[in-house]
Amino acid sequence: MVETKKIFSQKQVLSWMCILIAVLPLAIPNMNFHHVMIMFVIFAALGQSWNIITGFAGQTSFGHAAFFGIGAYTSSVLFWKYMVSPWVGMLLGALIAMGVAVIVSYPCFQLKGHYFAIATLAIGEIIQQIFVSWEYVEGATGISLPILPEGFLQLQFHQSKLPYFYIAYVLFVLVIVVAYGIEHSKMGYYLKAIRESQEAGEAIGINPTRYKLFAMMISSFMTAIFGSLYAQYILYIDPFMVFSLPLSMKIVLLTVLGGLGTLYGPIIGAAILIPLSEYTRILFGGTGKGIDLIIFGLLVVLVACYQPKGMIGLFGGWARKGQRTGGEKGE
Amino acid sequence: MILQIIVSGILMGFVYSLVAVGLTLTWGVLDIINFAHGEFLMMGMYSAFWMYSLFGMDPLLSIPFAMGIVFVMGYFTYRLIIKKVINAPGLTALLATFGLSLLLRNLAQFIWSPNYRFINQSIVMDKKIVLGSITLGVPQMVAAISSIVMTMAVFYFVEKTKTGRAIQATALDKNTAKLMGIHTEKIYALTFGISGACVGIAGALTATFFPIHPESGALYSLLAFVIVALGGFGNIKGALYSAIIIGITEALGGFLFGTQFKYALVFLIYLIVIQIKPKGLFGW
Numbered sequence: 001m002v003e004t005k006k007i008f009s010q011k012q013v014l015s016w017m018c019i020l021i022a023v024l025p026l027a028i029p030n031m032n033f034h035h036v037m038i039m040f041v042i043f044a045a046l047g048q049s050w051n052i053i054t055g056f057a058g059q060t061s062f063g064h065a066a067f068f069g070i071g072a073y074t075s076s077v078l079f080w081k082y083m084v085s086p087w088v089g090m091l092l093g094a095l096i097a098m099g100v101a102v103i104v105s106y107p108c109f110q111l112k113g114h115y116f117a118i119a120t121l122a123i124g125e126i127i128q129q130i131f132v133s134w135e136y137v138e139g140a141t142g143i144s145l146p147i148l149p150e151g152f153l154q155l156q157f158h159q160s161k162l163p164y165f166y167i168a169y170v171l172f173v174l175v176i177v178v179a180y181g182i183e184h185s186k187m188g189y190y191l192k193a194i195r196e197s198q199e200a201g202e203a204i205g206i207n208p209t210r211y212k213l214f215a216m217m218i219s220s221f222m223t224a225i226f227g228s229l230y231a232q233y234i235l236y237i238d239p240f241m242v243f244s245l246p247l248s249m250k251i252v253l254l255t256v257l258g259g260l261g262t263l264y265g266p267i268i269g270a271a272i273l274i275p276l277s278e279y280t281r282i283l284f285g286g287t288g289k290g291i292d293l294i295i296f297g298l299l300v301v302l303v304a305c306y307q308p309k310g311m312i313g314l315f316g317g318w319a320r321k322g323q324r325t326g327g328e329k330g331e
Numbered sequence: 332m333i334l335q336i337i338v339s340g341i342l343m344g345f346v347y348s349l350v351a352v353g354l355t356l357t358w359g360v361l362d363i364i365n366f367a368h369g370e371f372l373m374m375g376m377y378s379a380f381w382m383y384s385l386f387g388m389d390p391l392l393s394i395p396f397a398m399g400i401v402f403v404m405g406y407f408t409y410r411l412i413i414k415k416v417i418n419a420p421g422l423t424a425l426l427a428t429f430g431l432s433l434l435l436r437n438l439a440q441f442i443w444s445p446n447y448r449f450i451n452q453s454i455v456m457d458k459k460i461v462l463g464s465i466t467l468g469v470p471q472m473v474a475a476i477s478s479i480v481m482t483m484a485v486f487y488f489v490e491k492t493k494t495g496r497a498i499q500a501t502a503l504d505k506n507t508a509k510l511m512g513i514h515t516e517k518i519y520a521l522t523f524g525i526s527g528a529c530v531g532i533a534g535a536l537t538a539t540f541f542p543i544h545p546e547s548g549a550l551y552s553l554l555a556f557v558i559v560a561l562g563g564f565g566n567i568k569g570a571l572y573s574a575i576i577i578g579i580t581e582a583l584g585g586f587l588f589g590t591q592f593k594y595a596l597v598f599l600i601y602l603i604v605i606q607i608k609p610k611g612l613f614g615w
Contacts, residue, residue, distance in 0.1 A: 054422075060422065107606055108602075108605075110609055111605060111609050112609070112610075114358070114364060114560065114564060115560055115564075115605060115609060115610065115611070117364075118556055118557060118560040118601070119560075119601070119602060119605060121553075121556065121557075122557060122598035122599075122601050122602055123598075123602065125553070125594065125595070125598050126595045126598045126599060126602075129591065129592060129594060129595035130595070132591065133589075133591045133592070245553070249429060252422065252425075252429075253426060253429060253430075256421065256422045256423065256425070256426045257426060260420075260421040260422060261421070290436075290437035290440040290441055291437075291441065293433050293434075293436075293437040294433075294434060294437045294438055294441060296430075296433060297430045297431065297432070297433030297434030297435075297436075297437060298430070298434055299430070300426055300427070300429065300430025300433065301412060301427055301430035301431055301434060303426070303430075304412075304415075304416050304419075304423050304424070304426040304427035304430060305412055305415040305416060305427060306415075308415070308416055308419030308420070308423045309419070309420065309423075310423075
């Protein structure tokens with residue numbers, strides 16, 4: 001992405017992306033489209049959060065659904081049992097997810113590469129099992145949230161999907177600001193140094209465990225927030241939905257598809273995958289034949305084979321052609 | 332009672348070992364997590380099922396057939412997909428194998444429907460052996476013994492034969508192996524093929540006592556990931572021992588804490604062991 005930076009700064013490109021995303025639902029007043037936009041914003045933000053620990057710090061997490069689910073369950077249980085505002089639940093859920101992230105990932109940070117990845121997978125599965133058999137949160141049955149009159153405080157809107165979209169959008173922009181801030185701060189450089197070589201990072205005085213932990217905390221906090229929001233939007237959750245490995249993998253897929261370790265990656269990836277999966281589901285989902293996932297799988301394989309750097313590589317290629325300065329490999 | 336559970340756990344562990352050996356080979360040699368491994372297993376099961384329902388062939392007789400089909404699948408997976416992503420940065424290879432797993436699973440669902448299918452006739456069907464206080468199902472026994480024999484065969488192949496040594500050399504250092512005149516591309520494709528053959532056999536064997544459906548491979552691949560990581564990547568012996576550990580854990584955990592916790596326990600065992608041995612039980 002070195003070349004595109006020369007034409008537009010990263011800040012400018014991101015701002016234009018955000019403005020475009022904000023205007024789109026107003027331009028196209030269609031319920032299905034609004035739904036797709038909400039899912040897009042949520043998943044782009046999830047990808048962005050995951051990107052901090054995996055893209056920047058190089059610690060592959062296959063267990064982010066755990067944090068998403070903790071966020072979803074905390075706000076839902078509080079709302080459903082005690083009528084606590086989802087906003088309070090959201091914050092509390094994020095803090096709990098952060099706490100869990102610290103407890104489970106601290107001992108795992110000594111693990112390298114795939115061993116760490118499988119450990120996060122194992123943690124995610126264990127947390128799912130706990131919720132499946134936990135009577136207090138209705139176990140495998142899941143929680144149906146009570147329907148209340150519309151309102152910002154109870155985070156429910158029945159007339160239009162737009163309020164959900166703009167709430168998700170504001171949080172999404174915040175996530176981008178945080179990710180941008182991290183990438184351009186000392187911490188961002190530390191994380192990338194750890195990703196490239198932990199030993200070299202240590203040698204120049206970075207404490208890898210501390211920074212990986214910071215990255216994990218921020219990542220899990222933001223992931224949980226979108227878990228609460230998702231639960232509040234769908235109004236129903238169960239452990240197989242919010243704690244599932246396929247959800248973790250969806251976050252991984254869209255970020256890698258867009259471009260790992262870049263701020264544009266999760267946005268581009270979500271912009272491709274989410275409309276594709278939501279619209280194919282709307283079109284073919286009812287047939288129960290899995291056509292949507294066949295197309296999805298095929299696309300993912302093709303992108304991996306022909307755009308190994310993710311879709312971002314495509315844009316990098318255009319920028320290079322425009323500049324007529326080949327030879328250098330853009331990162 | 333406990334003895335019965337441990338023995339059936341060990342038998343299941345033997346079957347897991349064959350699935351895990353296939354995974355550990357590709358993981359150790361190509362450094363790629365093959366997320367489609369479970370789907371290869373599923374293809375093995377379906378191969379046996381179709382041989383049975385179209386030609387009335389006993390699943391045990393269709394083992395070579397299932398093995399061949401999945402070998403070819405593995406071989407071409409390398410040639411057509413993995414080859415392109417093997418040198419790509421980051422998690423691209425993972426993206427490719429995960430996409431492939433989605434594709435295969437849903438294609439199977441599309442063509443063969445998501446219905447559970449069973450093989451009702453086999454020479455081993457519904458037979459039991461009683462040894463003192465232990466009762467063993469013959470299908471499980473046969474599957475376990477054949478699996479362990481195959482695992483040993485793969486181990487012998489990799490350790491003792493010339494091609495096997497070439498695989499090891501490629502795993503250790505691809506460039507040096509190339510300089511020594513090893514055709515590393517062929518070795519990679521072959522490794523993927525052997526990995527497929529392992530689960531092809533495992534699929535035909537488990538088809539005698541497990542339902543066959545498009546999702547049936549998914550759980551095995553999850554367990555196989557843990558087994559491989561527990562044993563140390565690329566370590567066949569490690570995969571065998573940890574498969575047995577996982578088999579016993581699963582059986583005992585299910586008995587002591589209830590079946591809903593047996594997999595949680597399996598994952599917990601991994602997390603605990605990895606704290607003491609960060610590179611797996613037999614990792615170097």
